[in-house]
Amino acid sequence: GDSVTQMEGPVTLSEEAFLTINCTYTATGYPSLFWYVQYPGEGLQLLLKATKADDKGSNKGFEATYRKETTSFHLEKGSVQVSDSAVYFCALSEVNTGFQKLVFGTGTRLLVSP
């Protein structure tokens, strides 16, 4: 079945550092790809998405590009803030369920220190 692999954390950075969280996927067809963020004790919030190859999703300074050739969707941010500390999940929507079901990676915890 479809799967998502993302780098293990925690990722520990100082404020204003550059962030990359790697994500690769295995899927049938061409899924849509997502990054979700989870703050402590809360549910998931959609951070950004991309629906086709070479699409770039962006939001709040975060970016990720749908790379079909490398089956990747790495999350980047040029300058992180303490408030970005959270758990980040890469996910895809399964084509064979009509894009209804989401498959999540294991999550990467980001810790940003002042």
Next chain:
Amino acid sequence: GAVVSQHPSWVICKSGTSVKIECRSLDFQATTMFWYRQFPKQSLMLMATSNEGSKATYEQGVEKDKFLINHASLTLSTLTVTSAHPEDSSFYICSARDPAGRHNQPQHFGDGTRLSIL
């Protein structure tokens, strides 16, 4: 603002009791809702897909009789953990799919319910 409301946010109860968690879509009719379970520092595991007016579809390995799902209306799905035991302690998250696809996302998530069984 939130488009999916999940209640309660935190519950502690004794072993052997049953616990009901509610998931409501606030500004759309959700024909499909999803229930996830999240273990500490792990990803979300899809437990079941809840379809309005029909039986839920459970993922492999999820006990139907333990985790009862009811989706009696287009805005409400409930998950009941029956005869809960300490191993059922976890963070449960629901999500709802907006058929109209508003807000440009596939599923809207609730804030989760932390269940602790003593």
